[in-house]
Amino acid sequence: MGHARSYNVYYQSIRKDKLNQIFHNTKQLLLRIELLTNTNEHIPRNGNSKERRKYEQNIVSWMEDSVASTCASCCKSFGLSRRKHHCRLHGSVICNQCSQFLSFSIARCIIDSNISSTSTTNSLAIQQLINLKSVTLSTIINDESNEDYLRICMSCAQCLHNYHHQMCFKNIPKDEIFHHYEKIVQAQNEYNHFHPTYLAIIDSLLSGDTKYQIVDAQRAYRQLNVHYDKIDSISKHIAALADKCLNINENDTTSKNRYATICRNIRTYSVQVLQNFSISTKRIPSEDDIKKAQDEKKRLDNERMTRTILTIPGINLNSLEISEKLEPFIQQYHQVTQFLEQAKSAGRDDEVRLLESNLKELAQAMSIIHQN
Ligand SMILES: [Zn+2]
Numbered sequence: 001m002g003h004a005r006s007y008n009v010y011y012q013s014i015r016k017d018k019l020n021q022i023f024h025n026t027k028q029l030l031l032r033i034e035l036l037t038n039t040n041e042h043i044p045r046n047g048n049s050k051e052r053r054k055y056e057q058n059i060v061s062w063m064e065d066s067v068a069s070t071c072a073s074c075c076k077s078f079g080l081s082r083r084k085h086h087c088r089l090h091g092s093v094i095c096n097q098c099s100q101f102l103s104f105s106i107a108r109c110i111i112d113s114n115i116s117s118t119s120t121t122n123s124l125a126i127q128q129l130i131n132l133k134s135v136t137l138s139t140i141i142n143d144e145s146n147e148d149y150l151r152i153c154m155s156c157a158q159c160l161h162n163y164h165h166q167m168c169f170k171n172i173p174k175d176e177i178f179h180h181y182e183k184i185v186q187a188q189n190e191y192n193h194f195h196p197t198y199l200a201i202i203d204s205l206l207s208g209d210t211k212y213q214i215v216d217a218q219r220a221y222r223q224l225n226v227h228y229d230k231i232d233s234i235s236k237h238i239a240a241l242a243d244k245c246l247n248i249n250e251n252d253t254t255s256k257n258r259y260a261t262i263c264r265n266i267r268t269y270s271v272q273v274l275q276n277f278s279i280s281t282k283r284i285p286s287e288d289d290i291k292k293a294q295d296e297k298k299r300l301d302n303e304r305m306t307r308t309i310l311t312i313p314g315i316n317l318n319s320l321e322i323s324e325k326l327e328p329f330i331q332q333y334h335q336v337t338q339f340l341e342q343a344k345s346a347g348r349d350d351e352v353r354l355l356e357s358n359l360k361e362l363a364q365a366m367s368i369i370h371q372n
């Protein structure tokens, strides 16, 4: 107990440090963006001019080109085909492929996302930030219509994305949704956990095995259905919450829309999960199919038995029916024959000799029972 507690305290202190660090880093990035995207007329805007570069380096000191032989992001070596560039937000040297281009307008709305924004196009634009494919520098500079960009590295982009994401959901009451969502995940886990057992019962029935009965399959199916229905009903309940938007400020349409989107996404996700369940869950076979499988298995067993009998010295199949007393011996004889095959092919000579003498004893025993 004491151990667990002290470990917990240790973990919490690390977590707190980590969160503080992230908070500090993010605040620093936002401040830098604020300065770098300032469109005051006295500030040079051309991404390539000497004045602009000087302005940028005043805000963020750049790593020396000579110090970096590999890209800070992908670790590939620089050369003629891989030129050096700088992340404008923290000065590291990166290659063009690892560069993200943050437009001034997106940058501004990330800074402003703390203030509740009502524009949905803004959040769409930011959504694109993280999906943004690196655009070659030339297309940005040559295209007159293109607005100003900041070249940034992947980790800075990720940091901004996380920050924006947090801000987007700041005003949304998540507790109720998450409480229900957890129940869905739990039901999903229980379904997945029990699913193999159900499949094993079905496979056993279809193989003609008599280990399980059809009622076992029906019981297992009902058990799976409990979880299935739970996922279905809870996710419907969440979807219905979408239109209610409990505890959100009446005028905060952005938060309302996001809340509704989360609710509907959970329902969509759940429907997909249920569809997958339906596809992967075999039906219970009919009594007829099970009977057919059992008959087929019996036929194959008999065939195998006959083949085995033919190899046993001293037993004559033609003379009379094989008595029930002999059956277990023949099964055993067949098994030992198989072990013998394996031992022979693996070259285990001692085992081969032992199994051969077992077979002889079995044959003698059977011969005596057969004659009586
Ligand atoms: Zn790179």
Ligand SMILES: [Zn+2]
Pocket: 087, 088, 089, 090, 091, 092, 152, 153, 154, 155, 156, 157
């Ligand atoms: Zn960076």
